[in-house]
Amino acid sequence: MSSPNQTDSLHPLEIQVLRALGSASTESLKDPELVQATSLAASQVSMAVGWLLTKQLVHLVSEITTTYVALTDVGIQFQQAESPLEWILHILQASSQDGQATTVKDLQAIGRFQATELSRAFGLLKKEGVLSLGAGGSLHTTGQKSATVEALRQLLNEIHKGSRPLESFSPDQQVLLRQYAVKRGNTQEPFRIDDHTERTYALTPEGRILLPHLREDAGQEISQLTPELLKDGSWRNHSFRKYSIHLRPPRLAVGRRHAYREFLDTVKTKLTSMGFQEMRGELVETEFWDMDALFMPQFHPARAIHDVYFVKEPKHAKRIPEPFLSQVADTHKNGGETGSKGWQYAYDPERAKRLVLRSQGTAVSARTLATNPPIPSKFFSIARCFRYDNVDATHATDFFQVEGIVLGSDINFRTLLGLLKLFATEMAQAKEIRFLPAYFPFTEPSVEMHVRHPKLGWMELGGAGLFRSEVTMPLGVTVPVIAWGLGLDRMAMVALGIQDIRDLFTSDLEAVRNMRRQL
Amino acid sequence: MPTISIFQQDFAQLLGQPASIPDIEQWLPWVKGELKDVNSDTGEVRVELQDTNRPDLWCVEGIARQIRAVLTGSLTPHSFFSTRGRPKRRIQVMPGIEHVRPYVAACASLGYPMTVEGLAQCIQTQEKLAEAFGRQRETVSIGLYRLSSIAFPVTYGVVKPDEVRFTPLGFEEKMTPQEILTVHPKGLEYGSIVAGYERLPLLWDTDGHVLSFPPIINSRELGEVQIGDTDLLVEVTGTDLSMVILALNIFASNLADRGATIEPIDIVYPYETAMGKTVKTPLDMGNTQRVSFHAIEQALGMALGAEAIQTALTSYGYQVKSTRQSVAVKLPAFRNDLMHVMDVAEDVAITRGYDSFSPIMPQTFTVGALSQQEQTSDQLRDLLVGFGFQEMFSNILASRNELVERMRLGGTEYESLVEVDNVMSQTYACLRPSILPCLLRVEALSPRVFYPHLLFEVGEVARVDKEANVGSRTVLSLAAISAHPGANFSEMHSYLDLLMYYMVWPYDLEPVSHPSFLDGRVGRIRCQGKIIGYIGEFHPEVLESWQIDMPTSGFEIEITIPNA
Known part of the structure; x- marks a missing residue:
């Protein structure tokens, strides 16, 4: 990839680093040497070396990591004044000469060091036998010398002269240094132990070939056209540095729609273009609209405590509108006016008021039926x-259901199949369809539609049926009604490259930014 | 939706013809069944049955019977439903039981030596019927007994909990019903059905031997059916007479299909029932219903003609008798799911095959439209995306900790939530009243993701409202946050100001105190006299509780739609 042409796109910093490596007396240079040779800032050198490494004009010869010990700001203070250990001993010595008793509280009250630091110091001095506790909590020195105090003082003075490799200290000193070094959660320590990595670089053969072709005027090149250069026309006197346009560009944080929501946007656009009107409902529903109105008997297994979320407070709605409550109740009991014999049980109007979190989008359709909708009409909701x-x-604990209804005097089983066929082409670009008998409590006949998606193969696309008269008539609708629901989540997941349904609503920003439609 | 296990060989035998897996798959739509999986070594096939109103199909016998009817064009009727004369066996119901578990139905099954296969299927059917159809044995439970050990008449009545002792299935020693309820696994599982009654149901024979303590457990002596037993007593007890009889009809039909001779039993009640004081069971309860050909043709959208409809219904197992305009239909005794003419229409469609109906494409013109809420949402979303914000999409169930505690709202006017009564997980126990916690959750989980983080979400929230019919209102809300080292009030204020300008929503900010935000850096947003939301810099305690290390500010506004 290296050629003399490549020199055109080299950044001035890169040229300076290449020159420094080329003119050095040794084959290779360490990074501090490079800084010295180029008179650039360390950060500039490391940036340029980074670029040159990707271009394979420079290679890494060696990498040596050494652990260094240095004083922190706290350490410098300790070195110049005194450490908490030394301070305690000084105060106690002074007070015992004055014949006064000093307690831990007295020392804390002075406020020079934090209580936690002091208690650590007391602990250590007591352990070494330098301190003893007298009557009334008074502290006394025993006359014993503290090995730690002396060792620490020696280290403070030593390191103050300049940071040194940790290895140059004796094993005992190393233990002590680690004990009094800055750690996560404790920044009030005198020493800092850091790893320094020294890297050595050399030119690659390609880099060496390039050396004689490096531009002389690199420093005079313009990297950014400015308003000033344009205003006074002086850009004519300059040449423009050529960029390495194959490098990855910097990342952007941009504004974007959520990919799953965008998928649902195309669904709603499709549906409105097919003549469907959007309907909306409430998250908190009564069992009446969620289930009773859909002719699910109150003893239906899917209404049990293990299938639906019930609301804690209040438990019941204030009222269910009439005449719907009575008409639905009669239909459950004995079919009412619907020509059905009903479920033949004692319908409980109180149970109808029980509040639940909407368990099916069909509840929204039921409410729409009760609003005296125009005939013909088509509705959808993404609930x-x-x-x-x-x-x-x-x-998922909460999810979206795409469902709706079609009302019209021309509705029958075959127009139902026609609508589903339209969905198959529009929603899944499917040409092959299979209709299978299905069961839903609120439709009869009921259909399940399987389609052959061009990319996903055979899949269940949705369920539908003609609303039972036991659903439509008590809500005041006398024409046949198609009820349909589409299962689009699997399609959405494949489109978005997602395996886990929870990822549709993920709180991981990186994942959301990376999500895109691939279908 | 029950899923049952059937065996290919057993199925083929009941069907009376060979049945390959592709055959079975092709036939299953007739019973609204779906093949779940096949074990080719054992021939075990798992089938899911969709129709919750057809318990007769939740067993291999029922599936085979229905498919055989369609394949052969009619159903072979079971003769035991029409035997004349009084049965030779009797169950006497005693007063007192009517308050606990008032109904019983029973029959004798003779001459079918129980096989391993047959017993396994009997037990499966017994379980499915009692669990799914009988609501965990509450309305229906079933018992099987060795007929030869029982001395008729049998008595069904109540006893005091410690009045009798018998050895229950699964135990060696005799126990009282009371002990069974406290010790036996089935007593613990189903005891709640009879809890609170001073006297408990019991079946015993004329020699005083206990048959069972329904709906809990059978006795070991009489109620442990074994391979090779040829004569059985089948008994169903429950709280709903027609369900009890239907369950017995299904069970009797199944045993008859396996070759047994079914002999009905008289149930003699001391009280009146919907079927009289003496009920001979099994009992065909089927009413004849008259449906017009026209109604069926209209529902199906096809002029099939009287003959085709009759043929279809006959092959689906109906008994039909037609005139020119209409047909009188009667379901077989093991079905009780005919409520409306549409149920008949569907059976016609199923028998003929859904694929035999050509679809008619929609022809009527209707105007499509999005709701006002959706249009406004889309407008807001477009603006925010243009401002450089990433749209988020969250679950709207969350924990109280996230929605209240972490937002510093505990004990304040903002703490009321719509909460779930039957909580499954505290993580999903409440409906969000605001979207901001959802966005802060994103912030908490994404500290290493490239900054700045400008996030928004438009969506539904639920706010407690004592005046509302359901105690809360579903509100459309917009929330946006900004998180980066320089995030502050004025930045978000600029975005809000621009947003309100483009939406033509004139607004004012009022200084206010809000626990989630820093004092002096929070405002209440008022639009056309109404408080619609808040804007501010999040309080460091809020950020700390979410473990967010980045300054974050945000706003949230309720989107009110005029005339909506």
Whole structure:
């Protein structure tokens, strides 16, 4: 990849580093030597070396990591004045000469060092037998010398002269240094132990070939066109540095729609273009609209405590609108006016008021039926629903259901199949469709639609049916109604490259920024 | 939706013809069944049955019977439903039981030597019927007994909890019903059904031997059916007479299909029931219903003609008798799911095959439209994206800790939430009243993600509202946050100001105190006289509780739609 042409796109910093390496008396240079040779800042050198490494004009010869010990600001203070250990001993010596008793509290009250630091110092001095505790909590020196105090003083003075490799200290000193070195959570320590890595670089053969072709005027090149250069026309006197345009560009944080929401946006656009009108509902629903109105008997297994989320407070709605409550109740009991014999049980109007988190989007359709909708009409909703499920890779606690209704006097089983066929082409670009008998409590006949997606193969796209008269008539609708629901999450997951349904609503910003439609 | 296990060989035998897996797969739509998996070594096939109103299909016998009817064009009727004369066996119901578990149905099954296969299927059917159809044995439970050991008449009545002792299945020693409820696993599992009754249900024979303590457990002496037993007593007890009889009808039909001779039993009640005081079971309860050909044709969108409809219904197992305009239909005794003419229409469609109906594409013109809420949401989303904000999309169930405690709202006017009663996980126990916690959760989880973080979400929240019919209101809300080293009030204020300008929503900011934000750096947003939200720099304690190390500011506004 290296050629003399390449020199055009070299940055002035890169040229300076290449020259320094080329003219050095040795084959290779350490990074401090490079800084010296180029008279650049260390950060500039490391940036230029980074670029040259990717271009393979320079290679890393060796990398040696050494652990150094240095004084922190706290350490410098200790060295110049005194450490907490020394300070305690001085005060106690002074007070015993005055014949006064000094307690821990007295020392804390002076406020020169933090209580935690002092208590650590007391602990150590007591352990070494330098301090003893007298009556009333008074502290006394025993006359014993503290080995730690002396060793620390020696280290403070030693390191003050300049930082030194940790290895140059004796094993005992190293232990002490580590004990009194800055750690996470404790920054009030005198020593700092850091790793310094010294790297040695040399020119690669390609870099050496390039050397004679380096531009002389590199420093005079313009990297950025400025308003000044344009205003006075002086850009004519300069040449422009050529860029390495194959390098990865810097990253941007930009504004963007959420990819899953964008997927749902295309769904709603499709549906409105097919003549569907959007309907909306409430997150908190009564069992009446969520289930009773859909002719699910109050003893239906899917209404149990293990299937639906119930609301804690209040437990019941204030009222269910009439005449719907009575009409639905009669339909459950004996079919009412619907020509059905009903479920034949004692319908409980109180149970109808029980509040739940909407468990199916069809609740929104039920409410729409009760608003005396125009005939013909088509409706859809993309409704947030809730199921009492253990959350895992295939079950979400709340999710979206795409569903709707079609009302018209021309509606029958075959127009139902026609609508589904339209969905198959529009939503899944599918040409092959299979209709299978299905069961939903609120439709009869009921259909399940399987389609052959061009990329995903055979998949279940949705369920539908004609609303039972037991659903439509009590809500005041006398024409046949198609109820349909589409299962689009699997398609969305494949489109977004997601395996786990929880990732549709992930709180990981990186994942959200990376998500994109691939289908 | 029950999922059951059937064996290919057993199925083929009941069907009366060979059945390959592709065959089975092709036939299953007739019973709304779906093949779940196949074990080719054992021939075990797992099938999911969709129709919760067809308990007769939750067993291999029922599936085979329905498919055989369609394949052969009619159902072979079971003769035991129409035997004449009084049965030779009787169950006497005693007063007192009517308050606990009032109904019983039973029959004798003779001459079918129980096989391993048959017993396994009997137990599976017993379980599915009692669990899914019988609501965990509450309304229906089933018992099987060795007929030869029982001396008729049998009595069904109540006893005091410590009045009798018998050895329950699974135990060696005799126990009282009371002990069974406290010690036996089935007593612990199902005891709640009879809890609170001073007297408990019991079946015993004329020699005083206990058959069972329904719906809990059978006795070991009489109620442990073994391979090779040829004569059985089948008994169903429960709280709903027609469900009890239907369950017995299904069980009797299954045993008959396996070759048994079913002999009905008289149930003699001391009280009146919907079927009389003496009920001979199994009992065909099927009413004849008249449906017009026109109604079926209209529902299906196809002029099939009377003959085709009759043929389809006959092959699905109906008994039909037609005139020119209509047909009188009757379901077989093991079905009780006919409520409406549409149920008949669907069976016609299923028998003929859904694929035999050509779709009619939609022809009527209707105007499509998004709701006002959705249009406004989209407008806001476009603006925020243009401002450089990343859109987020969150679950709207969250924990109280996230929604209240971490936002420093505990004990304040802002702490009321719509909460779930039957909490499964504290993580998903409340509906969010605000979107900001969802965005802070993103911030907490993304400290190493390239900055700046400008995030927003438009979505539904639920606010407690005592005046509302359901005690809360679903509100559309917009929240946005900015997190980076220089994030502050004035930056967010600029975004809010621009947003309100483009939306043509004139607004004012009022200084206010809000626990989630730093004092003096928070404002209440008022638009056309109404408080619609807050803007501010998050209080360091809020950020600390989320373990966010980055200055973060944000705003949230309620989106009110006029006339919506």
